[in-house]
Amino acid sequence: xxxxxxxxxxxxxxxxxxxxxxxxxxxxxxxxxxxxxxxxxxxxxxxxxxxxxxxxxxxxxxxxxxxxxxxxxxxxxxxxxxxxxxxxxxxxxxxxxxxxxxxxxxxxxxxxxxxxxxxxxxxxxxxxxxxxxxxxxxxxxxxxxxxxxxxxxxxxxxxxxxxxxxxxxxxxxxxxxxxxxxxxxxxxxxxxxxxxxxxxxxxxxxxxxxxxxxxxxxxxxxxxxxxxxxxxxxxxxxxxxxxxxxxxxxxxx
Amino acid sequence: xxxxxxxxxxxxxxxxxxxxxxxxxxxxxxxxxxxxxxxxxxxxxxxxxxxxxxxxxxxxxxxxxxxxxxxxxxxxxxxxxxxxxxxxxxxxxxxxxxxxxxxxxxxxxxxxxxxxxxxxxxxxxxxxxxxxxxxxxxxxxxxxxxxxxxxxxxxxxxxxxxxxxxxxxxxxxxxxxxxxxxxxxxxxxxxxxxxxxxxxxxxxxxxxxxxxxxxxxxxxxxxxxxxxxxxxxxxxxxxxxxxxxxxxxxxxx
Amino acid sequence: xxxxxxxxxxxxxxxxxxxxxxxxxxxxxxxxxxxxxxxxxxxxxxxxxxxxxxxxxxxxxxxxxxxxxxxxxxxxxxxxxxxxxxxxxxxxxxxxxxxxxxxxxxxxxxxxxxxxxxxxxxxxxxxxxxxxxxxxxxxxxxxxxxxxxxxxxxxxxxxxxxxxxxxxxxxxxxxxxxxxxxxxxxxxxxxxxxxxxxxxxxxxxxxxxxxxxxxxxxxxxxxxxxxxxxxxxxxxxxxxxxxxxxxxxxxxx
Numbered sequence: 038x039x040x041x042x043x044x045x046x047x048x049x050x051x052x053x054x055x056x057x058x059x060x061x062x063x064x065x066x067x068x069x070x071x072x073x074x075x076x077x078x079x080x081x082x083x084x085x086x087x088x089x090x091x092x093x094x095x096x097x098x099x100x101x102x103x104x105x106x107x108x109x110x111x112x113x114x115x116x117x118x119x120x121x122x123x124x125x126x127x128x129x130x131x132x133x134x135x136x137x138x139x140x141x142x143x144x145x146x147x148x149x150x151x152x153x154x155x156x157x158x159x160x161x162x163x164x165x166x167x168x169x170x171x172x173x174x175x176x177x178x179x180x181x182x183x184x185x186x187x188x189x190x191x192x193x194x195x196x197x198x199x200x201x202x203x204x205x206x207x208x209x210x211x212x213x214x215x216x217x218x219x220x221x222x223x224x225x226x227x228x229x230x231x232x233x234x235x236x237x238x239x240x241x242x243x244x245x246x247x248x249x250x251x252x253x254x255x256x257x258x259x260x261x262x263x264x265x266x267x268x269x270x271x272x273x274x275x276x277x278x279x280x281x282x283x284x285x286x287x288x289x290x
Numbered sequence: 291x292x293x294x295x296x297x298x299x300x301x302x303x304x305x306x307x308x309x310x311x312x313x314x315x316x317x318x319x320x321x322x323x324x325x326x327x328x329x330x331x332x333x334x335x336x337x338x339x340x341x342x343x344x345x346x347x348x349x350x351x352x353x354x355x356x357x358x359x360x361x362x363x364x365x366x367x368x369x370x371x372x373x374x375x376x377x378x379x380x381x382x383x384x385x386x387x388x389x390x391x392x393x394x395x396x397x398x399x400x401x402x403x404x405x406x407x408x409x410x411x412x413x414x415x416x417x418x419x420x421x422x423x424x425x426x427x428x429x430x431x432x433x434x435x436x437x438x439x440x441x442x443x444x445x446x447x448x449x450x451x452x453x454x455x456x457x458x459x460x461x462x463x464x465x466x467x468x469x470x471x472x473x474x475x476x477x478x479x480x481x482x483x484x485x486x487x488x489x490x491x492x493x494x495x496x497x498x499x500x501x502x503x504x505x506x507x508x509x510x511x512x513x514x515x516x517x518x519x520x521x522x523x524x525x526x527x528x529x530x531x532x533x534x535x536x537x538x539x540x541x542x543x
Numbered sequence: 544x545x546x547x548x549x550x551x552x553x554x555x556x557x558x559x560x561x562x563x564x565x566x567x568x569x570x571x572x573x574x575x576x577x578x579x580x581x582x583x584x585x586x587x588x589x590x591x592x593x594x595x596x597x598x599x600x601x602x603x604x605x606x607x608x609x610x611x612x613x614x615x616x617x618x619x620x621x622x623x624x625x626x627x628x629x630x631x632x633x634x635x636x637x638x639x640x641x642x643x644x645x646x647x648x649x650x651x652x653x654x655x656x657x658x659x660x661x662x663x664x665x666x667x668x669x670x671x672x673x674x675x676x677x678x679x680x681x682x683x684x685x686x687x688x689x690x691x692x693x694x695x696x697x698x699x700x701x702x703x704x705x706x707x708x709x710x711x712x713x714x715x716x717x718x719x720x721x722x723x724x725x726x727x728x729x730x731x732x733x734x735x736x737x738x739x740x741x742x743x744x745x746x747x748x749x750x751x752x753x754x755x756x757x758x759x760x761x762x763x764x765x766x767x768x769x770x771x772x773x774x775x776x777x778x779x780x781x782x783x784x785x786x787x788x789x790x791x792x793x794x795x796x
């Protein structure tokens with residue numbers, strides 16, 4: 038299975054052109070577009086999001102990840118190997134929190150093809166052909182890279198920011214929800230936001246936080262857009278208040 | 291074939307995560323996303339829309355339907371069986387007009403898996419696994435439910451409202467167009483809107499109604515957005531004027 | 544492989560309904576949605592875009608193309624044959640620049656099915672069944688058409704306009720970039736816009752042009768929307784300044 042994670046947007050022909058390359062070169066392989074609107078021009082937020090999305094996939098999955106503001110510059114196109122998966126994308130940190138959580142086994146440069154790729158669409162011209170090859174069972178074609186040289190090798194999978202705004206205007210933060218007590222409050226744009234277990238238990242019009250289906254703290258308003266009401270978006274800072282035995286600075290990112 | 295009908299939006303990773311579960315658990319089965327933007331938080335309008343979309347599918351289709359504002363509360367996750375299809379989703383009426391039109395044969399609870407599902411994403415954690423099982427030919431795993439207990443068992447497939455606004459700003463109503471004479475007018479937001487057979491026969495800038503490709507009355511303006519011009523959206527009331535042998539109240543919803 | 548190119552938008556059920564027909568009638572065939580948001584109601588701009596997207600597909604591809612403001616009127620539903628591909632869509636010029644670039648071998652009318660199609664959704668009712676038949680290896684079912692009678696038979700694959708605005712607000716023009724020297728400037732809405740090779744080499748906030756991954760001149764602003772900043776959109780006129788040995792009028796469209 039090839040799983041794509043990109044910031045191309047659902048508009049235009051970018052996803053379609055990339056998928057066509059995958060299906061031409063690996064016709065027997067399933068392709069799932071996990072997300073088309075990862076945070077644009079923001080590999081750090083996208084890396085945090087990706088790390089919380091890649092748990093349940095089967096062994097051998099090839100993750101094709103393209104949030105790549107440096108396309109056409111000297112940043113390296115790379116392949117990473119973990120015990121469960123292959124990872125194909127730019128060397129800008131995007132894949133590192135997710136891959137490190139599984140355990141990094143190796144890294145390779147992706148060699149440029151004989152036909153020079155476009156300078157702006159390596160998703161189609163470099164990364165998709167590499168992903169298709171791995172999905173067909175081929176070994177990485179390029180030279181190995183030292184793991185210590187990879188960008189983002191010290192990035193945490195947690196981040197004290199809004200990392201994604203969903204279609205309902207809910208604010209997904211980079212804060213793992215597993216250890217958060219219901220008594221904790223989320224500070225965001227001057228609001229101190231309380232917990233609710235589910236939407237049905239929140240009061241209409243009042244912001245609340247809950248642990249979303251990715252295991253992340255998410256700020257929402259029932260039947261309304263938290264992004265609009267709280268004037269927040271990707272990159273808005275978030276603090277945690279009321280953690281037992283510590284304050285916000287002890288936790289997460 | 292598994293056919294999805296959800297209000298997740300095309301944004302984010304909801305569709306991608308759900309599709310990944312389907313493809314992992316039923317890799318030989320085709321998946322078609324029929325609609326990703328069913329009316330949000332509105333099972334009644336969504337039910338009307340769905341009832342007019344499910345005619346041409348082959349026998350054995352599994353409809354995976356998620357418009358589910360009650361996710362995480364006590365509403366039941368269910369499977370319905372009709373002579374032509376399986377239906378998987380919440381017991382909130384969403385699937386009833388469509389399933390009743392085919393003839394309801396049975397209903398089952400979907401049992402919770404050993405790993406507790408998320409409280410907010412039953413599409414991925416409960417409904418997709420159930421749909422994949424049915425698509426592989428398995429029987430429903432849970433306990434039968436009395437048909438008389440199902441929510442929406444008295445819902446009509448017709449509704450005197452705008453039930454969807456499409457990408458062009460056209461206003462899809464819940465009024466079946468089959469019996470509407472060309473002389474009838476649609477009353478909406480104080481306008482009395484005349485008929486045109488096709489867009490090409492309507493006057494630019496003037497609202498008209500026609501019978502759309504789902505067989506529903508749709509209000510449109512050639513080369514413009516009827517939603518913007520008429521200040522209308524999902525839930526806007528609609529009346530029918532000039533029906534032979536009766537008035538609006540005799541017909542439909 | 545069936546490749547779709549439509550202006551249906553990613554919203555609603557249009558793509559889903561059409562895909563369902565393809566998968567029911569040609570279950571062994573791959574389907575790739577190349578673009579869902581081709582320029583609406585604008586076959587000329589869409590034709591230019593399509594001509595620059597169809598290079599790398601394998602022989603035997605069926606292109607299913609629907610930008611069809613004349614649906615339901617007398618315009619003809621047609622099939623075109625080229626050495627590498629089949630083309631299915633309306634006879635309004637949409638497919639002509641792309642097909643002529645490959646070499647037109649023949650054209651056929653698509654006969655109406657026994658069940659009358661809807662008047663507004665020939666993508667589902669006429670074009671998808673025809674595309675599925677060709678993808679299964681069948682011959683065109685309808686009567687041949689004289690090539691000289693086809694709409695758009697004199698359309699160039701180049702156009703001195705903005706033909707698409709992408710998700711980032713970048714302005715894709717219909718001007719092929721292959722022969723453009725870096726010294727040339729693009730005139731658009733009173734601006735004289737210089738060249739940059741890649742986004743990383745452009746100055747933030749300053750518009751620049753570059754040759755995009757389709758080989759077309761594209762006007763962009765790093766980390767901002769050129770469409771918003773320059774008040775431009777599909778149809779905005781574009782001129783080329785500073786071509787060696789000629790002026791703008793010598794080139795392209």
